[in-house]
Amino acid sequence: xxxxxxxxxxxxxxxxxxxxxxxxxxxxxxxxxxxxxxxxxxxxxxxxxxxxxxxxxxxxxxxxxxxxxxxxxxxxxxxxxxxxxxxxxxxxxxxxxxxxxxxxxxxxxxxxxxxxxxxxxxxxxxxxxxxxxxxxxxxxxxxxxxxxxxxxxxxxxxxxxxxxxxxxxxxxxxxxxxxxxxxxxxxxxxxxxxxxxxxx
Amino acid sequence: xxxxxxxxxxxxxxxxxxxxxxxxxxxxxxxxxxxxxxxxxxxxxxxxxxxxxxxxxxxxxxxxxxxxxxxxxxxxxxxxxxxxxxxxxxxxxxxxxxxxxxxxxxxxxxxxxxxxxxxxxxxxxxxxxxxxxxxxxxxxxxxxxxxxxxxxxxxxxxxxxxxxxxxxxxxxxxxxxxxxxxxxxxxxxxxxxxxxxxxxxxxxxxxxxxxxxxxxxxxxxxxxxxxxxxxxxxxxxxxxxxxxxxxxxxxxxxxxxxxxxxxxxxxxxxxxxxxxxxxxxxxxxxxxxxxxxxxxxxxxxxxxxxxxxxxxxxxxxxxxxxxxxxxxxxxxxxxxxxxxxxxxxxxxxxxxxxxxxxxxxxxxxxxxxxxxxxxxxxxxxxxxxxxxxxxxxxxxxxxxxxxxxxxxxxxxxxxxxxxxxxxxxxxxxxxxxxxxxxxxxxxxxxxxxxxxxxxxxxxxxxxxxxxxxxxxxxxxxxxxxxxxxxxxxxxxxxxxxxxxxxxxxxxxxxxxxxxxxxxxxxxxxxxxxxxxxxxxxxxxxxxxxxxxxxxxxxxxxxxxxxxxxxxxxxxxxxxxxxxxxxxxxxxxxxxxxxxxxxxxxxxxxxxxxxxxxxxxxxxxxxxxxxxxxxxxxxxxxxxxx
Numbered sequence: 001x002x003x004x005x006x007x008x009x010x011x012x013x014x015x016x017x018x019x020x021x022x023x024x025x026x027x028x029x030x031x032x033x034x035x036x037x038x039x040x041x042x043x044x045x046x047x048x049x050x051x052x053x054x055x056x057x058x059x060x061x062x063x064x065x066x067x068x069x070x071x072x073x074x075x076x077x078x079x080x081x082x083x084x085x086x087x088x089x090x091x092x093x094x095x096x097x098x099x100x101x102x103x104x105x106x107x108x109x110x111x112x113x114x115x116x117x118x119x120x121x122x123x124x125x126x127x128x129x130x131x132x133x134x135x136x137x138x139x140x141x142x143x144x145x146x147x148x149x150x151x152x153x154x155x156x157x158x159x160x161x162x163x164x165x166x167x168x169x170x171x172x173x174x175x176x177x178x179x180x181x182x183x184x185x186x187x188x189x190x191x192x193x194x195x196x197x198x199x200x
Numbered sequence: 201x202x203x204x205x206x207x208x209x210x211x212x213x214x215x216x217x218x219x220x221x222x223x224x225x226x227x228x229x230x231x232x233x234x235x236x237x238x239x240x241x242x243x244x245x246x247x248x249x250x251x252x253x254x255x256x257x258x259x260x261x262x263x264x265x266x267x268x269x270x271x272x273x274x275x276x277x278x279x280x281x282x283x284x285x286x287x288x289x290x291x292x293x294x295x296x297x298x299x300x301x302x303x304x305x306x307x308x309x310x311x312x313x314x315x316x317x318x319x320x321x322x323x324x325x326x327x328x329x330x331x332x333x334x335x336x337x338x339x340x341x342x343x344x345x346x347x348x349x350x351x352x353x354x355x356x357x358x359x360x361x362x363x364x365x366x367x368x369x370x371x372x373x374x375x376x377x378x379x380x381x382x383x384x385x386x387x388x389x390x391x392x393x394x395x396x397x398x399x400x401x402x403x404x405x406x407x408x409x410x411x412x413x414x415x416x417x418x419x420x421x422x423x424x425x426x427x428x429x430x431x432x433x434x435x436x437x438x439x440x441x442x443x444x445x446x447x448x449x450x451x452x453x454x455x456x457x458x459x460x461x462x463x464x465x466x467x468x469x470x471x472x473x474x475x476x477x478x479x480x481x482x483x484x485x486x487x488x489x490x491x492x493x494x495x496x497x498x499x500x501x502x503x504x505x506x507x508x509x510x511x512x513x514x515x516x517x518x519x520x521x522x523x524x525x526x527x528x529x530x531x532x533x534x535x536x537x538x539x540x541x542x543x544x545x546x547x548x549x550x551x552x553x554x555x556x557x558x559x560x561x562x563x564x565x566x567x568x569x570x571x572x573x574x575x576x577x578x579x580x581x582x583x584x585x586x587x588x589x590x591x592x593x594x595x596x597x598x599x600x601x602x603x604x605x606x607x608x609x610x611x612x613x614x615x616x617x618x619x620x621x622x623x624x625x626x627x628x629x630x631x632x633x634x635x636x637x638x639x640x641x642x643x644x645x646x647x648x649x650x651x652x653x654x655x656x657x658x659x660x661x662x663x664x665x666x667x668x669x670x671x672x673x674x675x676x677x678x679x680x681x682x683x684x685x686x687x688x689x690x691x692x693x694x695x696x697x698x699x700x701x702x703x704x705x706x707x708x709x710x711x712x713x714x715x716x717x718x719x720x721x722x723x724x725x726x727x728x729x730x731x732x733x734x735x736x737x738x739x740x741x742x743x744x745x746x747x748x749x750x751x752x753x754x755x756x757x758x759x760x761x762x763x764x765x766x767x768x769x770x771x772x773x774x775x776x777x778x779x780x781x782x783x784x785x786x787x788x789x790x791x792x793x794x795x796x797x798x799x800x801x802x803x804x805x806x807x808x809x810x811x812x813x814x815x816x817x818x819x820x821x822x823x824x825x826x827x828x829x830x831x832x833x834x835x836x837x838x839x840x841x
Binding site for chain 1: 819
C-alpha cells in the first residue's frame with residue numbers, strides 16, 4: 001500500500017544463536033564487568049603482597065585438597081555444559097533437559113566442595129590483610145557459583161514447562177556461555193589462592 | 201490507481217498503522233503503569249529530571265559553602281556540618297548528577313538517533329533508574345539526619361576507615377556508590393548493545409552520529425572503570441563492618457591501595473562525564489553551522505584515544521604519595537598526551553565553525569562558552585600534570601578552580617547547550633531564546649567570577665576543605681568575589697528553571713525538526729511517539745535528513761501488534777533478525793526496592809546481604825519468568841518464518 005520503496009524484513013529469523021544476537025552481547029557485558037572485578041581483586045592481592053616480608057604472613061597456606069578436587073569438578077562440568085549448548089543449538093529439548101539436570105548435579109557437587117574449601121583456608125577474613133584478600137576473592141567467586149547455580153535451577157524449571165519456543169534455546173545457550181566464564185575465571189583465581197602462597 | 205487516490209489510501213493505511221503501534225507501545229495507565237513502564241523515553245526523561253533535581257540540591261550546598269567562605273572567621277556553618285556539605289556536594293555532582301544526566305540523555309536519544317524503537321534490555325533500564333533514585337534518596341535522608349558522609353567525595357582512608365570515622369556516615373557513602381555504580385553499569389551495557397545491535401539498516405560504523413559514538417566510548421569506559429570503585433567501596437565497608445584489613449597498615453594493609461583503586465575509577469570518571477559532552481558539542485556545531493562536522497574520522501579516533509589514555513592517568517592524583525620516579529614520569533607524560541586528542545577535536549570544531557554559517561542560538565552560545573572555559577581548564581590541567589607544580593598546589597584552591605573549569609566548562613556548559621538543543625524534541629515546545637541568552641551570560645560571567653579567583657587563592661596557599669580562615673591571610677577579598685559570582689550562577693540556573701517551567705506550557709510549538717538538523721531523532725514528531733518512528737528508517741548517509749532523498753526505503757514487515765524491533769549486524773548494519781522487546785512490568789521496580797533494602801540494610805549488619813538476597817531473588821524470578829502472552833507473541837514471531 002505504501003508507495004515508498006521498502007526493505008521487507010518479515011522473512012528474517014526471530015532468533016539467532018551467538019554473537020549476532022542481543023543475549024550474547026548482554027552476557028558478554030556482564031562477563032566484561034565481572035571479569036574486570038576479578039582482575040582488580042587479584043591485582044589487589046599482589047599489591048598487598050608487596051608490603052610484607054613473608055607470604056602468607058605467619059600462616060600456613062590454604063590446604064590444597066578440597067580446592068584442587070573442586071577445580072577438577074569445575075573443569076569436568078564443562079563437558080555437560082558443552083553438551084547442553086550443542087543440544088540447545090539443535091533445539092533438542094529432551095537432551096537440553098537431561099544436560100541441564102547433569103549440570104545441576106555438578107553445581108551441587110561444587111557448592112558442597114566449596115563449603116569445605118572455606119573451612120580449609122587456614123585464615124579468617126579478619127586475621128590480617130592476606131586473609132581479607134583471600135576471603136574476598138574466594139567469596140566473590142562463590143557468589144558467582146551460587147548465582148549461576150540458582151540461575152540454572154530457574155532455567156531448568158522453565159525448560160520443563162510447556163512454554164518452549166526457539167528463543168528459549170538461545171537463553172540456554174547463553175547460560176552455558178556464562179557457565180564457561182564462571183569456570184574459566186576460577187583457573188587464575190585458583191592459582192592466586194592456592195599456588196601463589198606457595199610460590200611467592 | 202490515480203495518484204491522489206493512491207496517496208489517500210496510503211495515508212489511511214498509515215493512520216491505521218499508527219493507531220496499532222500506539223496501542224502496542226504505550227505504557228500502561230495509572231500509578232502501577234508509571235512504575236512499570238520500560239520505555240526508553242519515559243526512563244530517559246526520569247533520569248534527566250532526577251539528575252537535574254540533584255544538580256539543584258548540590259548547587260544549594262555549594263551556595264552554602266560560598267556563604268560560609270565569603271568572609272574570614274564566619275560562624276554560619278560549623279566545621280562538622282561544613283565537612284558533610286562539601287562531601288555531599290562533591291558526591292552529588294559526580295555520582296547523582298553528572299553521570300546519570302549523561303546516561304539519561306543517552307537512554308533517551310541513542311535509540312532515536314540509531315533509529316530503533318526501544319533501548320536494549322528495557323526492563324533492566326527501568327531497574328537502573330529506580331536503583332539510582334533510591335541511592336540518591338538514601339544519601340540525602342542520611343544527610344538530613346546528620347549522618348551525611350564527611351570524609352570527602354573520595355573518602356580517603358585512614359580518615360574514612362573505622363578508626364577515624366566511627367558511626368555510619370562513611371557507610372552511607374560506600375553504599376551510595378554501590379547503588380549508583382550498579383545503575384551506571386547496567387545502563388552502560390544497555391547502551392553498548394543498543395549501539396552495536398539495534399541500528400537502522402545501513403547505519404554502518406562510518407555513519408553513526410558523533411553523539412552515539414561518544415555514548416559508546418563512555419559506556420565502554422564505565423564497564424572497565426566502575427568495577428574498581430564498587431569493589432573498593434565494598435572493601436571499605438567491610439573494613440568498617442566485619443573487621444577486614446584491606447586498608448589497615450597494622451595488619452599488612454595499605455591506605456594507598458584505596459587511592460589506586462579509587463583513582464583507577466576516578467580519573468576515567470572525568471572522561472565518562474566529559475565525552476558525552478563532546479558528543480553534544482559535535483551535534484550542536486554541525487547543526488548550527490549547517491554542514492557536516494569537519495574531520496569525522498579524526499573525531500572518532502580522538503574519542504577512542506581519550507577513552508584509552510583516560511585509563512593511564514590515575515596516578516597523577518597521587519603525586520604527593522611515594523610513587524616511584526619512573527611512575528611519576530610515565531603518568532606526567534600520559535597526562536600531557538591526553539591534551540592531544542582534545543586539541544584535535546577543538547580544531548575540528550573550529551574548522552567546522554570557520555567554514556560554516558554559524559547561527560547564534562542558545563545551544564551554540566553554550567558551546568562557544570565551553571571553548572573558552574574548557575581550554576582554560578585544560579591549560580591549568582597541563583600545569584598540574586607537572587610534578588613539581590602539582591606538589592606546590594596540591595590540596596589548594598588552585599585544584600578546586602582547575603577541576604571546576606574542566607567539569608563545569610567541559611560538561612555543564614555543553615549540557616545546557618544540549619538541553620536547549622533537544623528540549624523541543626523532549627517536550628514539543630521551544631525554550632525561550634532571550635531567556636537562554638540571559639541564562640548563558642549569567643552563567644558565563646558568574647562562573648568565571650567564582651572559579652577564576654580560586655586559582656590565585658590556591659597559589660596564595662589557601663587549602664581546600666577548610667571551613668574558615670583568618671583575616672590576616674588576606675584571602676577575604678577574592679573569596680567574597682567568588683561568593684558573589686556563585687550568586688550569579690544561582691541566578692542563571694533560576695532563569696533556566698523558569699524558562700523550562702514556562703516554556704513547557706506556553707513555549708512556541710516545535711516542528712519535527714526546528715533547527716533543521718541532520719540526524720534521525722529529528723525525523724519523527726516532537727515529542728516522539730512511543731513507537732518512535734512510524735516506519736523504521738534506512739540510512740545511506742551520515743546526516744540522513746540533509747542528504748537522503750525522499751524515496752530512501754523504509755523497513756516493513758515488522759509486527760505492529762507486538763513490540764518487535766530489528767537487529768542489524770555490527771559493522772555494516774545489515775538486517776540480521778527480528779526480536780521481541782519485553783513488555784512493561786512492575787517487577788523491575790519491585791526488584792529495585794528489594795535491592796535497596798539489601799544495600800541500606802548492609803549499612804547496619806552484614807546479615808542484610810544473605811537475608812536481603814531472598815526478596816531480590818524473588819524479584820528477579822518474577823521479572824524473568826515468561827507469561828503466557830510472552831510465549832504467544834514469541835511463537836507468533838517465530839512462526840512467521
